[in-house]
Amino acid sequence: MFTRRNLLQSASASVALAGGLLPPAANAASVTLSPGVPAGLDSSATMATLPGKKPLIKLSYRPPNYESPLEYFRTPITANDEFYVRYHLADIPDIDTRTYKIAVGGEGANGRAEITFDELKEFPAYEVVAVNQCSGNRRGLSQPHVPGVQWGYGAMGCARWKGARLRDVLDKVGLKTQAIEIAFDGADGPVFDKTPDFIKSLPVWKATDESTLIAYEMNGGTLPHFNGYPARLIVPGWTGTYWMKHLVTINALTRPQGGFWMKPAYRIPLGEFPVVARFTTQEDATSTPITEMVVNSLITSHADGAKVRVGKITVGGLAWDAGYGIRTVEASTDGGGTWSAATLGEDLGRYAFRPWSFDLTTKHGKNTIVVKATNRIGQTQTATLLFNGAGYHNNVMQSVTLNAG
Amino acid sequence: MRAVVLTILAALAVGGVAAALAGEEPVELKPGPGLDTVEGNCGACHSLDYIPMNSPFLDAGKWAAEVMKMIKAFGAPINDADARIIAAYLAKNYGPRD
Numbered sequence: 313m314f315t316r317r318n319l320l321q322s323a324s325a326s327v328a329l330a331g332g333l334l335p336p337a338a339n340a341a342s343v344t345l346s347p348g349v350p351a352g353l354d355s356s357a358t359m360a361t362l363p364g365k366k367p368l369i370k371l372s373y374r375p376p377n378y379e380s381p382l383e384y385f386r387t388p389i390t391a392n393d394e395f396y397v398r399y400h401l402a403d404i405p406d407i408d409t410r411t412y413k414i415a416v417g418g419e420g421a422n423g424r425a426e427i428t429f430d431e432l433k434e435f436p437a438y439e440v441v442a443v444n445q446c447s448g449n450r451r452g453l454s455q456p457h458v459p460g461v462q463w464g465y466g467a468m469g470c471a472r473w474k475g476a477r478l479r480d481v482l483d484k485v486g487l488k489t490q491a492i493e494i495a496f497d498g499a500d501g502p503v504f505d506k507t508p509d510f511i512k513s514l515p516v517w518k519a520t521d522e523s524t525l526i527a528y529e530m531n532g533g534t535l536p537h538f539n540g541y542p543a544r545l546i547v548p549g550w551t552g553t554y555w556m557k558h559l560v561t562i563n564a565l566t567r568p569q570g571g572f573w574m575k576p577a578y579r580i581p582l583g584e585f586p587v588v589a590r591f592t593t594q595e596d597a598t599s600t601p602i603t604e605m606v607v608n609s610l611i612t613s614h615a616d617g618a619k620v621r622v623g624k625i626t627v628g629g630l631a632w633d634a635g636y637g638i639r640t641v642e643a644s645t646d647g648g649g650t651w652s653a654a655t656l657g658e659d660l661g662r663y664a665f666r667p668w669s670f671d672l673t674t675k676h677g678k679n680t681i682v683v684k685a686t687n688r689i690g691q692t693q694t695a696t697l698l699f700n701g702a703g704y705h706n707n708v709m710q711s712v713t714l715n716a717g
Numbered sequence: 718m719r720a721v722v723l724t725i726l727a728a729l730a731v732g733g734v735a736a737a738l739a740g741e742e743p744v745e746l747k748p749g750p751g752l753d754t755v756e757g758n759c760g761a762c763h764s765l766d767y768i769p770m771n772s773p774f775l776d777a778g779k780w781a782a783e784v785m786k787m788i789k790a791f792g793a794p795i796n797d798a799d800a801r802i803i804a805a806y807l808a809k810n811y812g813p814r815d
Contacts, residue, residue: 352772352811362740373741373764402738402763457774459783461767503762506792572790 346464379466390469418563420491451703751806
């Protein structure tokens with residue numbers, strides 16, 4: 313029970329390859345994996361190039377799951393062709409903006425509307441610089457390991473998104489007072505019709521937040537095909553699972569969305585993580601949907617084990633959280649005994665990556681640096697993993713050892 | 718969103734013909750009993766790199782649970798006999814090392 317699209321792809325694959333229309337994607341460059349990911353990735357992960365992208369770390373071809381290598385995180389904005397790719401389902405259509413429409417309605421709406429791509433661009437336009445991070449970023453570092461896409465550090469990126477406010481689009485149909493959630497579907501879908509389509513919902517309060525957008529521009533350009541062309545949802549502060557790509561359907565609901573991807577998928581144990589934003593209509597006695605990102609940081613100037621000179625060096629990286637804003641980044645060179653403040657860099661907004669840098673003087677041999685970020689509501693990173701079966705919310709303080717000599 | 722059903726391809730899928738995405742390269746799994754069954758079933762919905770990626774930390778029970786998840790949660794049309802063959806292959810070839 314394949315879709316027509318796959319049938320056509322399958323039948324035409326040899327022709328296309330012979331004609332050079334689908335360039336082979338292999339790249340001889342070796343892969344540098346994040347420390348701690350499963351050993352099986354040593355043989356299966358490769359650097360590979362999707363159409364329109366620079367080489368990314370290929371974790372799975374189909375559905376495509378590709379993470380950004382560390383060197384793409386040396387600026388607070390991630391370039392479109394360096395941005396990671398994450399799909400649950402393998403049928404990803406090419407979309408023509410001349411026929412593309414977003415259907416807006418649902419039993420919680422007063423009316424229905426169809427919005428063309430041109431009409432979407434006629435709404436007042438807003439911009440936000442925001443981090444998109446997969447809920448499972450760093451899942452591969454979980455101990456014990458848990459099944460899933462074994463992401464290292466790179467299932468995230470930060471871009472300047474431009475689009476219409478979702479609430480302006482919802483105003484076209486009007487919400488009933490009984491509306492509790494807004495549900496979203498994208499044009500991509502499963503290979504088999506019995507596989508649950510990827511549908512997500514947001515509480516009305518988050519859907520109508522001024523920063524929640526339907527974006528049709530990313531860093532001043534169109535969205536890459538593999539990042540949701542021509543329009544996707546932008547949900548600043550919340551994990552990537554809500555940022556529906558290739559958005560085609562918006563439904564206001566008066567009852568909780570009941571699909572697989574809301575439950576049991578994308579759940580965290582109730583109360584395990586210090587998150588403020590709650591999704592109460594989806595909570596049950598033991599679990600809640602993942603919502604906002606936890607505060608985190610990453611050293612991006614040096615990979616673990618990098619060779620450096622003896623003497624003064626600068627280590628730098630990024631910090632981010634759910635939009636409360638980064639208050640401090642601190643570094644320790646004595647295993648967490650004492651901490652010194654890093655220098656914060658350019659502030660592109662509370663939802664953006666915040667760059668930071670830290671000067672230190674290395675001694676001959678191994679030099680270990682631990683970094684932690686704290687946000688403006690006092691949340692900080694954990695020293696040890698808060699384990700959960702899906703491998704979400706890993707914000708363990710990163711430790712990097714540099715070899716000076 | 719998309720779910721245009723074409724039953725012709727179900728038969729092809731069982732025969733191990735899977736639709737590729739642009740740039741997809743063959744993933745070679747370890748040879749052994751059951752490999753054909755793994756390629757024919759698992760490869761219909763996802764590339765086979767999912768298997769080595771999730772190794773070597775899932776024991777026989779956890780690999781069997783993954784196969785059941787594909788059937789129960791994701792609707793994979795895998796019969797009981799094939800499910801047992803797949804789980805056994807995965808445990809033997811991609812289970813924890815001693």
